[in-house]
Amino acid sequence: MRNPLIIGTVLATILIFFLNSMMNSALGADTNTVSSTVIDKSVPTASAPSVVVNNSDVCMVATSGAIQTNILGIATGLMKEDPLCAKLKISSRLYSMGMKVAAVSVLCLDSRTWDSMYQAGTYCPYDSKIGKDAKEGWLNNPEMIPDGSLIKANLLEGREITVEEREANNEFTKFIFMAMAMYIGFPILF
Numbered sequence: 001m002r003n004p005l006i007i008g009t010v011l012a013t014i015l016i017f018f019l020n021s022m023m024n025s026a027l028g029a030d031t032n033t034v035s036s037t038v039i040d041k042s043v044p045t046a047s048a049p050s051v052v053v054n055n056s057d058v059c060m061v062a063t064s065g066a067i068q069t070n071i072l073g074i075a076t077g078l079m080k081e082d083p084l085c086a087k088l089k090i091s092s093r094l095y096s097m098g099m100k101v102a103a104v105s106v107l108c109l110d111s112r113t114w115d116s117m118y119q120a121g122t123y124c125p126y127d128s129k130i131g132k133d134a135k136e137g138w139l140n141n142p143e144m145i146p147d148g149s150l151i152k153a154n155l156l157e158g159r160e161i162t163v164e165e166r167e168a169n170n171e172f173t174k175f176i177f178m179a180m181a182m183y184i185g186f187p188i189l190f
Helices: 005-025 083-096 100-105 111-119 131-138 150-157 163-184
Strands: 060-068 072-082
Touching: 005 060, 005 072, 083 100, 111 150
Parallel strands: none
Antiparallel strands: 060 072
């Protein structure tokens, strides 16, 4: 199934191009007689639909958009699933049922969580193992680490991240946030 927003945008672009070429050819004709009829009526505006997610237990993000020309207006709206929200909901439900290791395992599917757990010394569960046994399992099978993990890249190169690299990365992150804050004129103090 194709995305209706993309289809609508493509159709609107084709229509605008067609109408523009018709207007250019009509304006190019040379005549000496001018006659016109003025109608005082404005074209209705295309309003983007309000896509509302009333249930807070649904991990959906709503988007909508509209485009209006002198002749035609197109509006559409759609909903998309938020995968991070879904992981958080699943993890929360598992934790509430007393399955704490399973809840952490769901969160560990995200590379950011995996990296932070590893750097904190509380390793993500690996094949029903926790703690140092899990660390050994991850070190023996680094290809199983979620894609996007900085530690995975270093392990596949054959080295672990040192404390100095972590501190340098943290300082660089602070620098980037400070630069962005200064750019938009919002002071941030670390």
